[in-house]
Amino acid sequence: MQRKLILSTPLLEITISRICQELIENHQDFANTVILGLQPRGIYFAERIKHELSTILNKELPIGYLDATFYRDDFRRREPLKPNANKVPFIIESKKVILIDDVLATGRMVRAALDAMTAFGRPEKVELCVLIDRIYNRDLPVKADYFGKKVNTLDTEKVLVEWKEQGFLIKWNNSVLVIF
Amino acid sequence: MERTRFFDKMEQLSTRHLLGIKDLNPNDIELIMATAKEFKEVINRPIKKVPSLRDVTIANVFFENSTRTRLSFELAEKRLSADTINFSASGSSVKKGETLLDTVNNILAMKVDMIVMRHASPGAPHFLSNHIKANIVNAGDGTHEHPTQALLDSFSMQERIGDLAGKKIAIIGDILHSRVALSNIFALKKQGAEVMICGPSTLIPRHITATGVTVSHDVREALAWCDVANVLRIQLERQQIKYFPTLREYSLYFGINKKMLDELDKEIVLMHPGPINRGVELSSDAADSHHSIILDQVENGVAVRMAVLYLLAAQN
Incomplete structure (x- = not known):
């Protein structure tokens, strides 16, 4: 398996703060906005964004973890995925939701997440924020409102985001890799 | 071409049917417990339903009386968005002398994917599992297992x-x-x-x-x-x-x-x-x-049955 590094600290830190600036531009003080990280890997990126925003705005922002496993459209059609915990400690009714995931590829997980979200209320608006946008891998008409980096990859390639919070012991601390 | 992805794959149950605990291994039990925990969170939400089993049809075949188990299974199936049909021996053709296998085969001919069965005879679901394709969940067989x-x-x-x-x-x-x-x-x-x-x-x-x-x-x-x-x-x-x-x-x-x-x-x-x-x-x-x-047991019953149905359905 060949690995290629496409993003790492410090560029990753700069990317995160750039995304946060874009978010602030659209959501100002986040009075009516909540952050939802998508399980299993989007939560680490969501926590980073939340931490950065909290520092800039000097206030705690509400964050939730959403698991869309039970809402996937490929259940019984391919190997099932492991469900993860949902942690949505607020009602998203009439809120603006920023849905955060690490990698956007087919868009199917996002579709499932939009479905899963309705169990917690009807959001006023949903925006999608991803670190890596695999532009030519889409199955569904899904577009990211905020993205860290667009990459052009094949279906057979994998894009892996390794956060140090996940316990990856690598020399770059945080990194995004393409694996052939 | 098969897409590759990094998500954690779920472990699978070692059995196609849930006939008794005797056939399960400790990993199966652990997997069911872990999955039930996620479903317990689901049934405590304001909207208690997930669409996982929307293309699965389940028949609840009860040859013996039941309140809790039957309601619990039915609720679990509905919370998973499965289509359900109910059958009880009283008021059915069983009274006219139809055999168990014939009854179930007739139900299966209507394209049913899973059977939840309670029967007064120990081993009845085991017998069925040798003859039919659908997944079977034992909801109590006589004095044998539940x-x-x-x-x-x-x-x-x-x-x-x-x-x-x-x-x-x-x-x-x-x-x-x-x-x-x-x-x-x-x-x-x-x-x-x-x-x-x-x-x-x-x-x-x-x-x-x-x-x-x-x-x-x-x-x-x-x-x-x-x-x-x-x-x-x-x-x-x-x-x-x-x-x-x-x-x-x-x-x-x-x-x-x-x-x-x-x-x-x-x-x-x-x-x-x-x-x-x-x-x-x-x-x-x-x-x-x-x-x-006692009442926690009843609440958990729905979550655990959702987990069992989900994990059995996942094998197809």
């Missing part, structure tokens, strides 16, 4: 006292006629718990110690020993002969009341699979005390 009840009992115990390895569980009451007792013994042993069964000697099956349990005939001894007491119903409808003189005498020797629980120098957890004969095996003050997790 696997989902044992799983929900284990889930409820874990919620209260954590990992069951090394914990002491007493099963008290009519062991001889109880499918819940046998499934519970298998489930608890596989999770490393110590099990004691307690009841009048006429209601303890012969050779039960072969399953690795200890036997007591003194309910006070059992209560003093255990962390959890799972109290079973006296199943008068299955008792064709007299196993003890009177219900009053049974209640005096084996009934549990609040006073007995208060006299213990420790907290124990009190369980009952229902339906309770109040004043026989459990007094009302004990059944409604803070020791009791």
